[in-house]
Amino acid sequence: MPTPQDHFEALADQLPIGRDPLSVRRRLEAMEAVLERIFVIPGINRPVGLDSIIGLVPVVGDVVTAAMGAWLVWEARNLGMSKFQLWRMMGNIGVDTAIGAIPLVGDLFDFAFRSNTRNLKILKRWLDKHHPATVVVEGEVVARDRDR
Secondary structure, three states: OOOHHHHHHHHHHHOOOOOOHHHHHHHHHHHHHHHHOOEEEOOOOEEEOHHHHHOOOOOHHHHHHHHHHHHHHHHHHHHOOOHHHHHHHHHHHHHHHHHHOOOOHHHHHHHHOOHHHHHHHHHHHHHHHHOHHHOEEOOEEOOOOOOO
């Protein structure tokens, strides 16, 4: 029978805690899911995440979600993405934060403009090009054959 320590170690092995591109990709995909689509609004079937929910708190909510979005940019920087792509990602967060700070209009904008999803898309394109071993197809990692 497995001990609690064995159970913990098995769980820890599944967590993407490394610095390799695959672990970073999994972490950022999980963070984007939490920030942009953790709940589905009944009736309209529209996914909503913590970005929209925390953004309802005036000013403080937008600062907190901007900090969480900036973490995605920090991870991308650590992978070695170009400054142009990092500036695009920061621009997405800046637009989301600036317009999101406007009462009511900003909350509706947060609901429609998903800066973290846009940033994850930029990151995935870069990872697919520079680290092809991290390509994920339906939850499974696919190692591309370079000899073709």
